[in-house]
Amino acid sequence: MRQTQANQDMSQNSFDQSQKKAVLLLADGSRFEGVAIGKIGTAGGEICFNTGMTGYQEIYTDPSYYGQIVVNTTSHIGNYGVEDSEQESDSPKIRGLVVNTFSQDFSRPTGTDSLQNYLDKNNIVGISELDTRLLVRHIRSKGAMNAIISSEDLSDEELAAKLAEVPNMEGLELSSFVSTKEPYFVGEESAPYRVAVLDLGVKTSILKHLASRGTYLKVFPAKTSFQEMEQWNPHGYFLSNGPGDPSAMDYAIETAKKIMAADKPLFGICLGHQIISLACGVSTFKMHNGHRGLNHPVKNLVSGKSEVTSQNHGFAVSREEVEKSGILELTHINLNDNTCAGIQVKGKKTFSVQYHPESSPGPHDSRYLFDQFINLFKS
């Protein structure tokens, strides 16, 4: 069942009957056949791969994956089902899912449902039982591209036509689709500090980490102006992670500039980091195939220590421009490809990282950054 040109009678036995065929078509014409998982349907997006071996539910519900089809490189997915408390937002945000071996059954006494039911309920279309390693090698060499998954017996022409409708990620603004529509509060009102969070697609665990460190959070929609947030009189500001091309987000860049001009503590993660960089006049670029996984090495140039980080980004900040900018200090680098992984605005209380210190999923090495942020209020 891993042949691209498999041509079998599907109704001959129960091992087949339980399996509906699905197709994955890439923008460069590559076509894969496999078995349908999740919802029966069709879904298109930019294809990317994540090398994490745990934490699939957290990955699928991370709003930064909005508009993307995720390939899990690890060989088994679904083994431990899903658990209500392990969501990074209210629902899965991925467009589609590609896995090697999918477990219909799961093992976890505290689990709330099987992954199959969960995907089905949340309308996520997926495909399994294909050579995902070949797919990853393909993306690695050809770069990120759009793709479409369908388990609805569409003709190749129909599929290609639908794939053509999938928008190009470059220049695409997506935060406003996943951001909250109305402001809301997180944490204890009596907490010593107030932090205004600009929700560009924020992960729940980031809010939890901030709130657990003595902050009361007000989470604002992506397009909220600085003036509006300022009225709440926060001690500091946080620019969240999120999907899409940062360079298409003038509104957020503008907000970031004003926060910095007001000399307020500001912390940015992932997309937030890119927005801060853009606000400082440093450009971002679309990466060949991005960084997505739980094992990315980052070196903190300030402390000299290294941390294993959780990452999920397809755009990055130009390291060369950071180093030339004069107003920015390069604080963290990715040890695999030496790209920019963190910056500090010189003389300001503004810093940001490209990776995910909340690490949900992922190793907890970088959580000190939240403390670093809170410490800015104390000084």
Added chain:
Amino acid sequence: MPKDNSIKSILIIGSGPIIIGQACEFDYSGSQAARSLREEGIEVTLINSNPATIMTDPVMADNIYLKPLTKKSIIEILEKHQIDAVLPTMGGQTALNLAIDCDKAGIWKKYGVRIIGVDINAIETTEDREKFRHKMIEIGVDVCRGETATSFLKGKEIAQEIGFPLVIRPSFTLGGYGGGFVDNPEEFNEALKRGLDASPIHEVLVEQSILGWKEYELELLRDNLGNVIIICSIENFDPMGVHTGDSITVAPAMTLPDTVYQNMRDMAIKMMNAIGQFAGGCNVQFAVNPETDDIIGIEINPRVSRSSALASKATGYPIAKIAAKLAIGYNLDELKNQITKTTSAFFEPALDYVIVKIPRWNFDKFKGSDRKLGLQMKSVGEAMGIGRNFQEALQKACQSLEIKRNGLGADGKEVTDQAALLHSLENPSWNRLFHIYDAFKLGIPFKTIQKKTKIDKWFLQQIEELIELETEIEQYSLDTLPERLLRTAKEKGYADRQIAHLLKCWESEVFKKRHELGIKRVYKLVDTCAAEFEAQTPYYYSTFDQENESEVSNNKKIIVLGSGPNRIGQGIEFDYCCVHGLYAAKECGYETIMINCNPETVSTDFDTADKLYFEPVFWEHIYDIILHEKPEGVIVQLGGQTALKLAEKLDRYGIKIIGTSFEALDLAEDRGRFSTLLAENNIPYPKFGVIEDADEALELSKELGFPLLVRPSYVLGGQSMKIVINEQELEEHVVNILKDIPGNRVLLDHFLDGAIEAEADAICDGEEVYIIGIMEHIEPAGIHSGDSYAVLPPYSLGDFVMQQIETITKKIALALKTVGLINIQFAIKNDTVYVIEANPRASRTVPFIGKAYQEPYVNYATKVMLGEKKLKDFEFKPVKKGYAIKEPVFSFHKFPNVNKELGPEMKSTGEAIYFIDDLMDDYFLDIYSKRNQYLSR
């Protein structure tokens, strides 16, 4: 911090002879460390008493000491060499213990030697249960709760505090006598009383029971800066209660959510940091409550371990190599990933495949041993299977075991005795995995199986699914089997043989059909990074998927077949031979290809051969690789009986066997034809006959006369060989053999009572024969050569006998048209030399002789096999000084109920080398005086 340039010379301590619990994984780690340090221009001195190791080879270190692992030897080395630091973490607990002893005696201090890779306090904290417990409580890591009670009242108090279930362990009782598990308060009073009574000092440990909890291991590396990475998470298929060395293990962890895994990771780092701040490797074990996800720290080992060898092979990350670099000052962020060569060594490997390790036991060698698995390790080796999914990896691991199975099930060997199965599920032994399969097949409910085994549901579902697939397949014949189903079976790791069994057809027919349908193996790379980056290292495994990544070059190639999992009679010495075979073939300009499935070995290191296929040494896998690579030929005489057994099939399929032909190999195994050859050459041999049932045996015994040596043909390490002295014993033993090995042609030899045994190893190029060494056994004939003390060169044989041995060796080698190595065993009685057997392959003694005489005999023999060199091309200059004694080492202490008695069946697990100057040596005199002590029949 970069490399510490004050360290110029390092001493590495090896782990000594192979025993259960400490096997050839430490040859792998020691060799890697030595190479890693020499790369940095450091002078490496190595001490190990085990001559069968690669690490003690001149190619590995600058100074090698084949000496007993004692303080005396260490002082001798330190007197002679300027050693800056000692690295004791590569040689298992033996090396750590010796380092501690030397430390306590002030030796390191006296000679100004630094201990690197670990610190002494850390070892002490981890070895002392109480210290460990306190340390863990101090840092907030949960440990198994428990306390000792000397009174009934105290016992009850403890129980109340800890809660149920509990385990009661009486102090000072053997084998856990008087102890047991208690599930509820009702049973407790009785059990506590029983425990207190059983203990001679009326003391019991009342401990929280974590039997049945999920068990995990993490492998850590840390540098001087405190940067830590987790190389691998390993999940035990067998839950708590079975020693991890005896558990089936899986990587990466299969049933852990990220939340639980990351908590475990945090705890592991905390634990490593708590025991000391050294740069090196560490192994941490955890138990996880399956209901609540609570995690308990079980133990921590501040050294390279069996599991880190497994983790290295499972991920491609060379733990020992990097740990050695960290020990000399490098930080992880300064080193490169050895597989990609471009990305950082500071990262955590991502796997896109699954590995399953299954231990290999040899209970048959320890008659009367308790075969139940428990807290003490009993296995002698292990095999690892790599697959794209768990089921495939599991099947491949089963195919690697060489226990006469074709994988897990589907081979007609299912057990259907319900009571026996139920017992086995609850009382794990070597065959529990197979019995779980059998239980599903028999229809025993899932819930019962889970309740009795406590194995995670997910693993059991995977096995259940296999049975469902088989049931489906069995509805078809080969002609009607849908392609999709055949493909699914192959994807799930089924061998053609297993499918043939299900379809009631021939293996070759399944092979033909799947090849016609294009269902062929492809090879994927073990690359540490799930294909995120390009990798430069040719380490492959097979699977049934779309893309093949193993490109075939135009070079002339040689395949070396490995010896599979270690077992008694076939261990590290054959890995030594394979590695040297690879090096020699490389020197001759061949592209070398290794096939092996033993994760503890140097041969499966990714930079030993030009290309490594980590695959079962099982016909189907080998043949597919041969079809893919099209080598010039295959070397079978270096991988022990495992590789040799495949010669027949290779020959039948027209694949060239390098060196001695299959015909000659077969002739040597066929006692009848071999005796004819001996007779034709006027070579004496003990009177013998071949029988196929007990009646024939009794008849023949009248002719040969007792005592008789009874032995089945085509076996390893003298399996089921026995000396019998009367008709009753003979009958009983023959019946036993034929029950185990039906259809075997059993040999009866007249046993030369009181004879002296000797053996010769030689290289023959078809024209000339060079005898590399002759060894005389100290014990009288009747004890397997692997279990005897043996002396090189002989110490009591006269010229007349020696001449006979030499003449006979040469005659046989030439008569068999040997090309390569040959080993011949002799019995000498009344100055007549009798030939017992001849093995035209590398023997256990070849590495020993090579080490003693300091000559690379396997290298020479391989070049001869390849036809690249003739014997006359070599200048032999053996260093002959005094005597080298081969000392067999046993693991009987692991089996308290088993008496040490020796006979024609091999039982030792390892060996040591000991050099003496003359025969007045005390060591020699002592063993000589005890030579008859253990001989049994």
